[in-house]
Amino acid sequence: MIATESLSKRFPRVTALDRLSVDVGPGVTGLVGANGAGKSTLIKILLGLSPATEGRAEVLGLDVATKGGAIRERVGYMPEHDCLPPDVSATEFVVHMARMSGLPPAAARERTADTLRHVGLYEERYRPIGGYSTGMKQRVKLAQALVHDPQLVFLDEPTNGLDPVGRDEMLGLIRRVHTDFGISVLVTSHLLGELERTCDHVVVVDGGKLLRSSSTRDFTQTTTTLAIEVTDTDEHPDGTSAVRDALLERGVTTHDCSGLPGAGHILLLTAEGEQTYDLVRDVVAGLGLGLVRMEQRRHQIAEVFKDSDEQRKEAIGHGG
Ligand SMILES: Nc1ncnc2c1ncn2[C@@H]1O[C@H](COP(=O)(O)OP(=O)(O)OP(=O)(O)O)[C@@H](O)[C@H]1O
Secondary structure (H helix, E strand, O other): OEEEEEEEEEOOOOEEEEEEEEEEOOOEEEEEOOOOOOHHHHHHHHOOOOOOOEEEEEEOOEEOOOOHHHHHHHEEEEOOOOOOOOOOEHHHHHHHHHHHOOOOHHHHHHHHHHHHHHOOOOOOOOOEHHHOOHHHHHHHHHHHHHOOOOOEEEEOOOOOOOOHHHHHHHHHHHHHHHHHHOOEEEEEEOOOOHHHHHOOEEEEEEOOEEEEEEEHHHHOOEEEEEEEEEOOOOOOOOHHHHHHHHHHHOOOOOEOOOOOOOEOOEEEEEOOOHHHHHHHHHHHHHOOOOEEEEEEEEOOOHHHHHHHHHHHHHHHHHHO
8 A cells, every 4th residue: 555665854954754664555554653753744745745855655556756646536634733614514625625536516415425424423514613623623634534435544643632532433433444445544643552452553653763563463462471460468468569479489580560550569470381370379379369360461552662762772871
């Protein structure tokens, strides 16, 4: 769907993209990076709206440097910032955008009604957009990106400004854009966790460089780290410490998890196979405590950033 090769974009004072080479296939792909990582710049280059300084890119097999118009016919775009006219209704606006994409009047009206129904705005479709909530405005932006039945859509920070419920609804809608219509999606976010459930594939950029590109499953694969949580009793008012000491007596050390949420109530240790599970069970039972939780931890996408931060700090440390 998308292929870039050593793509760079330099502004006078900042390098927004730095020799980025990445391939994106069909499905829902998350483009994750902190603010300023270069996500919007990449989207504008892929739409043929902004020229790259160096390198090349193709979208649906079309060269972005020469085929911008053909790309924009086949690709939908939901921009990050609010860009909606307040005085017209969702129907008027989306019909207008459909007409701009070349649909005849009757088809534009029909597609608009279908698309507004899909994004959950059918009831309010004749009200002026100026009176809409942030969530409703985001849905209008999504509808105009979908109305011309594109093969691929670029969604730039679609969950921006939404509360947790609105965010979940938007992420569900995005997933359905692919499952119900077969449209592939490239969705950007600076919130790492939210894309784990929505995307098949995740591309992480930082400072305009590619940090990692892999399937979400690979990102969140199970680790060999076991997380354990136990109850306290009168005899052992700090059950966690009692288990830690008892494990140490049997030669098993637990990891320092002071920086993690729930630290103080959770023990982390490396599983060496089935015997580790048996040992933990026997130790907890031997102390008369209850085992609340014993599970394998999963990687989180956030850890990619933590690793790169650590590498950067290390590099700075070595440098001076
Ligand atoms: N037209 C421009 N002129 C100069 N610098 C720019 C321009 N557009 C973007 N930049 C800079 O390029 C870098 C990448 O910006 P970009 O908007 O692509 O990041 P982003 O990952 O989309 O972040 P955000 O979500 O905050 O928009 C930033 O440092 C930004 O200030």
